Amino acid sequence: MIAERLSPPTGAAPDGGLRFALGLRLMPGVLALFVMLAISVAALLALALRSNAGVSLTLLQERWFWHVLRFSLWQALLSAVLSLLIALPLARTLALDRHLPGRTWFQRLCLLCFVMPSLVLITGLVTLFGRSGWITPLLGGGWQLYGLPGILIAHVYLNAPFAIRVLSQRWQSIPVDAWKISAQLGLNGWQRFRLVEWPMLRTALPGVFGFVFLLCFNSFAVVLALGGGPRATTLEVAIFQALKFDFNPPEALFLACMQLVVAGSLFVLFSRWGGLQWLVAARAGDAWRPQVGMAVKWGGRALYAAVVAFLSLPIVSLVPAAAAAGRALPWPEIARATVFSVGFALAAALLAVALALAALSLWRHFDDAPRRRLVEAAAVHHLVIPGMVLSVGVYVLLMARVNWLEWGWVAIVLLNALMALPFVFVQLRPSMFEYDAQYRPLLADLGLQGWHHWRRVLGPFLAPALRRVAAIAFVLALGDFAVFGIYGNPSWHTLPWMIHALAGSYRLDEAAAAALLLLAVALAALCLLERARA
Amino acid sequence: MLEVKGLRVGRGGLRWQHDFALARGRVMALMGPxxxxxxxxxxxxxxxxxxxAGEIVLDGRPLHGLRAEDRPVATLFQQHNLFxxxxxxxxxxxxxxxxNPSAPQWRRVVDACELLGVADLLARLPGELSGGQRQRVALIRTVLRERPLILLDEPFGALDPDTRIEAGDWVRRVIDRDGKMLIFVTHDADDARRWADRTLEIGAA
Known part of the structure; x- marks a missing residue:
């Protein structure tokens, strides 16, 4: 096996021309890295400079702050535990029950739920569990959607499907030989679990748990809409309130620093616990798998049916309301909002993919772990930096020089691209790694480089992954609510803002219709994703 | 002419030293455990x-300072030869x-494919080929590349006896006709006897 790096052999320093060519090839990566880091640093600095009184450390003595921090952690912990409790048995059923009906569609539904625009989900949940919701009469007099219950339902809805997909994929990745040996040795269910399944789970669970926890810890739109007041607020929402309502930069900066420290530490911790194979396209499990007992099989199928209902109901519940809206819908406005939404999301997705590819070109070039980690950190740190801080920081940094009413769309595209970047980068990296691990010597032997290499070999190799990540980035940006809230122009709306405005003026039927439309656009993009599995 | 002078190579804790020369149109078999x-x-x-340490010189030009991408060498690896x-x-x-091969270059590729029984497979993906078919496709590309030095690492391992003879004879003919140099690894003394002009036996380090 050829494991060595294919750089000039020892003693053969690259000559001037070669060094220049190498530098030119690395330029996009260096530029991308600069953009990623500079925007975050500049946003934080801008807020710091705005905070004449410095960071508001007095908050450390306030009970309110500790309550917000405790609630942020508590709701994230509960959400992650509940999501995994649902995902574990169902992922096993998906992997082992070969005759489970509608498996492929279910996996698509899972993906759709994970990237579902929060406002669509919130509209659906209010229709189901709100004051006059379909299911509310069954829940007793004391039921209250707003607060911890609503946050947990929404978080489990968004994240359990992610955990199901990742874990079922890991279950399917157990080598068929391991299953066959366990069958041939006559191992019972417990022995098989301990020897074959647990070693896989042990490496996968920490990463999945950590990622779900982090997403819930940083949750914004769900908590803002369903939190129902100061008793159920997270750090991210508190930052928003500090900036939007009080315009109190010292407080926002302190909260943002706290969020960065806590979320950053958690991210480092979870990253060390184990890797995460993300949202790979669904694969048919046609390899041999052991038979499971009848009780396990039918128990799994019952859970499957329940989860299908749980995931479908918020979507289905929108249909009657949308139909009731009928011709009263403001179609010209909706069409305009759709065009803006698709345009912004498309531009943000393409930019996110371009940034990720540029960063990966640099990542490939480095053969030492520290420099590779630097590139990775630059590309994924937007997972832990509060989106609101990024948005407001850039806004105040440039507001003296830039007319945001005119140029706000640039910030919307750029910031949404940066927020989608971690998802894009982390999904593309394994493909690039696999490509290099498999073909690096062959590439060197054939002398394939530059555009010729990209067009004829690397491009076709990455194409399925690129389509997949572009679709995910598109849907994530499509649902943007926060960035548009800062930079949006009153003369044009996106679909999420239109839903928000319609719901805010109690035109719930019309909001449901707009939500369904947003969902249809997202679904179309994701169907493209699933087509890319070849 | 390939000249390998005092070439010291290491992997892990093991070290080897090689000295040999190979003229144009000649074939050398590498054997050993x-x-x-x-x-x-x-x-x-x-x-x-x-x-x-040491030197690798090809037609008077030192190779050891060149990157893999820039060496006038074509290699058939033990695996991962096809995208x-x-x-x-x-x-x-x-x-x-x-x-973009020229018309005569592509003609030679197609002729070789016909000779080695893979001409009908050109439109397929490598995953749809058997191990022997993949080996022959990779062999054809490696041997027909415009490179003076050809290195083949166990090129006939996945081939049945008849195809092995056919492929080996074809490789030898190309080397003779184009005046290239070939070094190939084999565990089979018959391969060395049939196609090589000389054999380099490498013992355990």
Whole structure:
């Protein structure tokens, strides 16, 4: 096996021309890295400079702050535990029950739920569990959607499907030989679990748990809409309130620093616990798998049916309301909002993919772990930096020089691209790694480089992954609510803002219709994703 | 002429030293037990393993300072010789400048494919081929590339006896006709006797 790096052999320093060519090839990566880091640093600095009184450390003595921090952690912990409790048995059923009906569609539904625009989900949940919701009469007099219950339902809805997909994929990745040996040795269910399944789970669970926890810890739109007041607020929402309502930069900066420290530490911790194979396209499990007992099989199928209902109901519940809206819908406005939404999301997705590819070109070039980690950190740190801080920081940094009413769309595209970047980068990296691990010597032997290499070999190799990540980035940006809230122009709306405005003026039927439309656009993009599995 | 002078190569804690020369149109077989450093020597000649000391000179030009990408060498690895996501024909074309072989070059590729029984597979993906078919496709591309030095790491391992003879004879004819130099690794003394002008036995380090 050829494991060595294919750089000039020892003693053969690259000559001037070669060094220049190498530098030119690395330029996009260096530029991308600069953009990623500079925007975050500049946003934080801008807020710091705005905070004449410095960071508001007095908050450390306030009970309110500790309550917000405790609630942020508590709701994230509960959400992650509940999501995994649902995902574990169902992922096993998906992997082992070969005759489970509608498996492929279910996996698509899972993906759709994970990237579902929060406002669509919130509209659906209010229709189901709100004051006059379909299911509310069954829940007793004391039921209250707003607060911890609503946050947990929404978080489990968004994240359990992610955990199901990742874990079922890991279950399917157990080598068929391991299953066959366990069958041939006559191992019972417990022995098989301990020897074959647990070693896989042990490496996968920490990463999945950590990622779900982090997403819930940083949750914004769900908590803002369903939190129902100061008793159920997270750090991210508190930052928003500090900036939007009080315009109190010292407080926002302190909260943002706290969020960065806590979320950053958690991210480092979870990253060390184990890797995460993300949202790979669904694969048919046609390899041999052991038979499971009848009780396990039918128990799994019952859970499957329940989860299908749980995931479908918020979507289905929108249909009657949308139909009731009928011709009263403001179609010209909706069409305009759709065009803006698709345009912004498309531009943000393409930019996110371009940034990720540029960063990966640099990542490939480095053969030492520290420099590779630097590139990775630059590309994924937007997972832990509060989106609101990024948005407001850039806004105040440039507001003296830039007319945001005119140029706000640039910030919307750029910031949404940066927020989608971690998802894009982390999904593309394994493909690039696999490509290099498999073909690096062959590439060197054939002398394939530059555009010729990209067009004829690397491009076709990455194409399925690129389509997949572009679709995910598109849907994530499509649902943007926060960035548009800062930079949006009153003369044009996106679909999420239109839903928000319609719901805010109690035109719930019309909001449901707009939500369904947003969902249809997202679904179309994701169907493209699933087509890319070849 | 390939001249290898005092070439020291290492892998892990093992060290080997090689001195040999190979003229144009000549074939050398590399033999020895597993772990004796046969593949490591090929990788060093191809630029994938840096030498610890010594020289590699091809037609008077030192190779040891060149990157793998720039060496006038074509290598058949033990595995991963074909890109799995593009067709066999596309893989074959990549052996030539910018992936665009001239008409005579492509004619020779097609003739070789017909001779070695893979001409009907050009439109397929490598994953749809058997191990022996993949080996023959990769062999054709490696041997027909416009490179004076050809390195083949166990090129006939996946082939049945008849195909093995056919493929080996074809390789030998190309080397003779084009005046290239070939070094190939084999565990079979018959291969060495049939196609090689000389054999380099490498013992355990």
């Amino acid at each position: 597993s772990g004796a450093g046969k593949s490591t020597l090929l990788e060093c000649l191809g630029g994938f393993v840096p030498p610890l 799995e996501h593009i067709s066999v024909a596309h893989n074959l074309r990549l052996g030539f400048r910018q992936g």
